[in-house]
Amino acid sequence: MTVLDLTGQRFGWLTVRERRGSQPGGGHNALWLCICACGAEHTVATDSLQAGNTQSCGCKFRRRVASMRGRSRRFGDHLDAADAREDATS
Numbered sequence: 143m144t145v146l147d148l149t150g151q152r153f154g155w156l157t158v159r160e161r162r163g164s165q166p167g168g169g170h171n172a173l174w175l176c177i178c179a180c181g182a183e184h185t186v187a188t189d190s191l192q193a194g195n196t197q198s199c200g201c202k203f204r205r206r207v208a209s210m211r212g213r214s215r216r217f218g219d220h221l222d223a224a225d226a227r228e229d230a231t232s
């Protein structure tokens with residue numbers, strides 16, 4: 143069977159860096175290590191990328207929620223900084 147190679151492709155804010163094995167129990171559904179536009183790493187399955195379900199590490203959704211609440215742009219930048227700290231400690 144053909145193994146799809148998504149390396150280097152972009153899906154929304156995510157750029158695929160490398161393959162990260164397959165989903166447990168779903169051999170055809172590969173997992174991909176993606177780098178979000180905010181700099182965070184995020185592992186996503188092929189299905190989610192191709193369906194457009196996952197287009198960021200989650201920051202895009204959080205930012206949209208923040209803007210719906212009438213938060214300032216500065217609040218979104220603060221979220222990114224918090225994410226960076228989480229990545230450094232995990």
Ligand SMILES: [Zn+2]
Pocket residue numbers: 155178179180181182198199200201202
């Ligand atoms: Zn992100």
